[in-house]
Amino acid sequence: MDPLEDVLTLIGATGHLSTGMVAGGRWGLRFNPLDGVKFNAVRRGRCVLTVDGLPDPIPLAAGDCFLLTRPVPFGLASAADVPLEPADPVFARARDGVARVGTADEVTLLGGRFSFRHRARALLLDGLPPVIHVPAETVEADAVHWAIDRIDGEVRRRQVGATLVAEHLAVVMLIQVLRFHLSAAAAPATGWLAGLTDPVVGPALRAMHADPAQRWTVESLAEAATVSRSTLAARFRRVIGKGPLDYLTGWRVELAADRLRRDDGTLATIARDVGYGSESALSVAFKRVTGDSPSGYRSAVHSD
Incomplete structure (x- = not known):
């Protein structure tokens, strides 16, 4: 995809x-x-x-x-x-x-x-x-x-x-x-959607989405985009508004949140599938992005 x-x-x-x-x-x-x-x-x-x-x-x-x-x-x-x-x-x-x-x-x-x-x-x-x-x-x-x-x-x-x-x-x-x-000519020059058509940011985005659990680094993403680390980091921040690894964290948390909403798997399984080696690592990232713990998020969603 x-x-x-x-x-x-x-x-x-x-x-x-x-x-x-x-x-x-x-x-x-x-x-x-x-x-x-x-x-x-x-x-x-x-x-x-x-x-x-x-x-x-x-x-x-x-x-x-x-x-x-x-x-x-x-x-x-x-x-x-x-x-x-x-x-x-x-x-x-x-x-x-x-x-x-x-x-x-x-x-x-x-x-x-x-x-x-x-x-x-x-x-x-x-x-x-x-x-x-x-x-x-x-x-x-x-x-x-x-x-x-x-x-x-x-x-x-x-x-x-x-x-x-x-x-x-x-x-x-x-x-x-x-x-x-x-x-369109009037399409925005910045933002996530703009990144899809950017010749530098686009390949890095596609690489992360193709395999979000991969142990991506700025260097490996720069290789996917065939540019230097500094070029990718600067271009990604200018177009997307955040660094590539911050974007990756956010996307992994979205994937985990979707699994939690669907009650699809244990927290350990979800953590492994989205690219974290432990429940605690996912919990730290999840709390930082959403303000809630994975267990608290799952409870809140299923109590609605």
């Missing part, structure tokens, strides 16, 4: 489809914040997206899609100056999986949301902008709409297992949107 696959697997990204929407004429809807991450794809027509906290509206055209990574209110409308009515009553009146607003059928949207398990915001979402807008002319938009086409088909045909297939296709869509973000 590469680091992005590791994180998406660890946080358990799951796609959930929502009611489709058809709109036309002069219309506007205001949506309440949703847990997780919201996505929409414009299948037909044009509209405008406004997001609380962002100064400018985002024009959307057929083939565009967007991802909202923060639980904030947002609006969709025929134009930026149209008053917004609450979306919940409109969607409560939906029939055959479609909500209708306005006086015509000029705009069609299909969307949903992604839910995640523990630690998604710290591991992934905090490193993303509030909105990722994927224009129709990008390669990633083609891939997103390939997934959307099949999601739409699964929902319409209602065959056995259609919901599960559609949810997996939605995760494919999420990966394509993240790929677009990483390749």
Whole structure:
């Protein structure tokens, strides 16, 4: 697995489809914040997206899609100056999986949301902008709409297992949107996601994720990245915000925390599997990163 696959697997990204929407004429809807991450794809027509906290509206055209990574209110409308009515009553009146607003059928949207398990915001979402807008002319938009086409088909045909297939296709869509973000000119120059595409940091990250239990040193990670120790250490700290071994400690603790949440193995087994020679070594690292002991963390999770 590469680091992005590791994180998406660890946080358990799951796609959930929502009611489709058809709109036309002069219309506007205001949506309440949703847990997780919201996505929409414009299948037909044009509209405008406004997001609380962002100064400018985002024009959307057929083939565009967007991802909202923060639980904030947002609006969709025929134009930026149209008053917004609450979306919940409109969607409560939906029939055959479609909500209708306005006086015509000029705009069609299909969307949903992604839910995640523990630690998604710290591991992934905090490193993303509030909105990722994927224009129709990008390669990633083609891939997103390939997934959307099949999601739409699964929902319409209602065959056995259609919901599960559609949810997996939605995760494919999420990966394509993240790929677009990483390749975009406006992608951040710093942060964990930026490190994935950095020519020096990326190889070191992939090496650590491929074998987190390995006895990595800065020297061996520098060899994986084919640079000097000082170059790797300086570049890693500039891009990621911490040294390579500090990052490795954090990732090992995340893996251990996941095992503890799933009650998968004894503390000694978990410590060995994530790269620590003893329970006490894992406990020291775990306490330093999370502020809690492994046993206290496991008890707290299973008492919820």
